Amino acid sequence: MIFAILLTAIGTAKASDALEYDFNQANEAYQKGDYEEAIDNYLKLVAAGIDNSTLQYNLGNAYFKTDQLGMAIACYHRALKLDPRNDDILANLEFARQNMIDKVDPTATSPIWNWYRSIVLYYTANEWTVLTSIFLLLSALILIYMIWTRERGMIVKGILSLLLVLFMISGICGGVNINLNYLKSRGAIVVPEVSIKAGPGGSFDEQFIAHEGLTFDILKQESGWYLGVFDNRLKGWIRVADATRI
């Protein structure tokens, strides 16, 4: 694992040499209040394949400053995937949400699921993966000890069972995290006001009106339209151009 981190660290170190300049330039532009310029520079880094929580956070800030609430919220969500306990990201996401028009209550979801979700999302997918492999390592060590020494006492057995249970729990949490953060697609509305349609086309009936920053699960994409489910279980079709994938 250390080896893997080292490998990627070398890769990013090389890239950051070349791109550090862009990052600093973007930050300077932001500090001067030239948010459009900052966005351009941050986007250059994103285009270069940099996927970093600080970059997404700063980009989100620049979007917020240019009144692009939906893009800002999408960026904060992307940043949280990589750094879920970062106080700054959480604070700015909350602040941006307060500026939204639609207050959606996720009433339809059960409190148990919400609690479980908050635990799963407290760590990143990679943190869960490392945790799972640590429990696997410890379980293997205990087993090796048991095999080698023929020790079969209650204590060793207890420790082994505990480690195996922890291994399974963290494995499941990691799986759920990957599902929520990477396999499921979410979107955010990026235009001030959008009409949510009953079907994938402009001529369909309007279901309701949604405003910038509202997020939804993308169920499918069809001929330029997303079928989205909002947190209050309302469903509707949104033009792809009116939303961004998180």
Added chain:
Amino acid sequence: MFRWVATILLAITLPVSLSADDLTFTAGVDRTQVAVGEQISLELTVAGSVQDLPEPSTPQIAGFQVFGAGRSQQFSFTNGVVSSSVTHRFVLTPQAEGSLIIPRQSLSYKGKTYVTSPIQITVTKGAARAPQQSQRRGQQSEQTSNGQSSEDDFFIETVVSKDTIYVNEQLTLTFRFYQGKRLYSEPEYKPPSATGFWVEDLPPQKNYYKNLHGRDYYVAEVKRALFPTSPGEKTIGSASLEIKGNDVMSLFDRDPFGFFERRRSSVKPVSLGTDPINVVVLPLPTEGKPVDFSGSVGNFKMSTSIDRTEVEVNQPVTVSIKLSGRGNIKTLAEPQIPDLPDFRVFNSGKAEDVSKAGYVVGGSKTFETTFVPKKPGTFTIPAVVTNYFDPESGEYKKLVGRDYEIKVAGVSNEEIASRSGVLPGRLALVATDIRFIITNQSGSDSFGGLYVTNPIFIFIACLPLIALGVVFAVRRHKDKLAGDVGYRRLRHAVKTAQKHLAVAGSHLDKNEADQFYTEVSRALYDYIGDKFNLSAHGLTEKQMKTLFSEKKATEETQSTFFGIVSTCDEGRFTPSSHEPDVMRGLLQRAQEWIVNFEQNIK
């Protein structure tokens, strides 16, 4: 049949026309062979995923008389593609026989021109005429038998409620179908074309009996509401009705031989049409026209409501404006919402409820507007003002809603911004702005993706399992050694023999010939003993030969073995053989023999 073809055609062309604003424009006819005097139905279909489809102009076709026969509109959803299509029907009557061509029809939309394929029509003379005459004969016999003109059996008329109306005022078009005889199946009705009008169907259809010119008729009445979209002289096209053969029977005939009458009269297809109607559409009067006229025509009332009047900063307040009354509800414009500097204003929804009670289009339309206050205080959302034109009185009328006073509590965004962030007396920190960017390159990278998909990580994570497997195998091996003497002896046979030979080597170096020969001899005997799990001491030459032959050892292997053993026995007692070279050679041979035996004998 044609409809099927058209539907299939549409289904095929739709997935291709995925991109927005793409239109298809197709033409089709119900038949390509026709006799002079008969009619062809031409359908021009405009389809696409746009909301306001363009209308093709009435085609001018040499050799045919062309009448508009209405339009039909439909929405469809095929293979994930939404499309609306409008079909315009035209009735073509050929003027002369021969081969005629319906030329390409073209349609311009957003700078693009769409054309249809030309259609060839063969107009015949003789073939179709004979049945026509026979029909006529049948008709005459009917006339004589009933004493009535067959032209009077069926007729249709269209009537408009007024011939002079204002723009966007409702004009009711009534179509009546008088039947002097009963029909077995529904005739094919093509409503009149109404270019320049917004059309609303007015259900339900009315049916009643009516006495006309001394004869009873069964009347079917269909109404439509037309709203002219612009002033000027407009023409409502002709309506047509097609009654197919085999459908007709006498309606009020009580003749006992009526059955035969029916047989005879059920031959003739009838095609009926009405004359186009001209209507004068007046522009709305300029006198007294408000500057901000909304364009609504009819008779409306306005009511407003608010969901709450006491809120906090950044909490939304929703005002609903409901317009209800008579008129074209669907085109009702949203009342102007004044721009309020202390609020952020959003349009948050609209709902329509169209009623057609008493054949008058009306209903209500509700507009919802959300106001989000930016700072605390008491504010007034001013009354909404809109207007409409009442065609009955010929005057413009004004509608005024009511104003609402809203109390906004909390702290304004700017005020918090001006403070230091920490409010005196309490440490509740109210966010005033987003937090600043992070300028150093900390933060978590995605490290090139998820670990679970990284093969190196998977390998490292699996290492404990591999270690576990190795330990398990080693443990098993050890257990087997401990529990099975034969297994252990077999595994250790070579090692033991080599140990003895090494000892023999050291005796050789010290020139202790006696011990040397003893060790070499023991090495071989113990090796055989270990191999076969027997005691080396009691082994006789005979026993060994049996063992060797059991293991299928070659003659050479056996003779070498016994050669070395006898040399050892001799060497112990014959001092002459104490030559170091001979002894070294013997040691070499013993080693080679063991290696050889290991390789060949299993």
